[in-house]
Amino acid sequence: MKNITFRQLRVFVEVARHLSFVRAAEALHLTPPAVTMQVKELESALSLALFDRQGRKVSLTTAGEYYLVYAKRLLATLKDADDAMARLRKLETGLLSVGLVSTAKYFVPRLLARFRQEHPGVEVRLQVSANREQLVTLMTHGEVDLAIMGRPPRELDARAEPFAAHPHVFVAPPGHPLLRAGHAPAAALAQYPLLVRESASGTRALMDRFLAEHRVEPRIAMEMPSNETIKQAVMAGMGLSFLSLHTLGLELKAGEIELLAVEGTPVMRMWNVVHLSSRVLSPAAEAFRYFILEEGEAYLAAHDRPWLGAPPGT
Numbered sequence: 001m002k003n004i005t006f007r008q009l010r011v012f013v014e015v016a017r018h019l020s021f022v023r024a025a026e027a028l029h030l031t032p033p034a035v036t037m038q039v040k041e042l043e044s045a046l047s048l049a050l051f052d053r054q055g056r057k058v059s060l061t062t063a064g065e066y067y068l069v070y071a072k073r074l075l076a077t078l079k080d081a082d083d084a085m086a087r088l089r090k091l092e093t094g095l096l097s098v099g100l101v102s103t104a105k106y107f108v109p110r111l112l113a114r115f116r117q118e119h120p121g122v123e124v125r126l127q128v129s130a131n132r133e134q135l136v137t138l139m140t141h142g143e144v145d146l147a148i149m150g151r152p153p154r155e156l157d158a159r160a161e162p163f164a165a166h167p168h169v170f171v172a173p174p175g176h177p178l179l180r181a182g183h184a185p186a187a188a189l190a191q192y193p194l195l196v197r198e199s200a201s202g203t204r205a206l207m208d209r210f211l212a213e214h215r216v217e218p219r220i221a222m223e224m225p226s227n228e229t230i231k232q233a234v235m236a237g238m239g240l241s242f243l244s245l246h247t248l249g250l251e252l253k254a255g256e257i258e259l260l261a262v263e264g265t266p267v268m269r270m271w272n273v274v275h276l277s278s279r280v281l282s283p284a285a286e287a288f289r290y291f292i293l294e295e296g297e298a299y300l301a302a303h304d305r306p307w308l309g310a311p312p313g314t
Helices: 006-018 021-028 032-046 062-089 102-106 108-118 132-140 177-181 186-191 202-213 227-235 249-254 283-308
Strands: 051-054 057-060 094-101 122-129 146-149 158-172 193-197 219-224 240-244 267-276
Touching: 006 021, 006 032, 006 062, 021 032, 057 062, 094 102, 094 108, 094 132, 094 283, 102 108, 102 122, 108 122, 108 283, 122 132, 122 283, 132 146, 132 267, 146 283, 158 202, 158 283, 177 186, 186 202, 193 202, 193 227, 202 240, 202 267, 219 227, 227 240, 267 283
Parallel strands: 094 122, 094 146, 193 219, 193 240
Antiparallel strands: 051 057, 146 267, 158 240, 158 267
């Protein structure tokens, strides 16, 4: 064990992440033989096989699954140490890892691009999770510095700071009969099929709560794990849906999807920037945290104004 290096641990974790030596090599900017050599040296030091290799198929052994937990802890601790030293140096350089729920991918990259104009020394790594549950797992394992999400994780000791309103709306394909109803009661939704996100999604949890509060029994036609797939299905006339307004800009501009005026909507939630309370943020992470708290609200308000009719300056 004493001969194991952090380089070997990084390579091992990356191969475990992709279950591919070739893709791990691409992510690490190494050659596949170099990755294979590092893993073999690690396995030799442990006297245990960490991966099963059958042709091109790679999977973790039982020992590999156990060791992955400890390898991630060690790397997270090393990063905390690096961040603490960077704080002492007061440098805004290094790697910034930002995790986000899939809904946030429609605006966070633009904010990050503006952030990097002010902080060109920071290397940014984005990790987009399919849903809130996956993002909470990344935070638990210390794989992201900051997370952008809606509902803060009560299951973790984390600091959540709201930075912007997050409206959710019901949508329909152009020409849908409910569009002619004007300001429709929530009960009218029960007549039509709904296309919904999976149960682990924050959007789904918000929709379920809204419908329960209005005593609406939904006709769920289909569950889909992707906002993009749901939007395509709505455009195809397969049903109505409940989505974040921040996912709909292009489709609304093109007239391919219409907002439904349903009582009690838009349903407002907040976007939060979140980090583990125990985590020492690097200067780069602190700088981005301040940036999004200062810039995020104005940026998203400008996006929402054309669709919600908010007056300028709000």
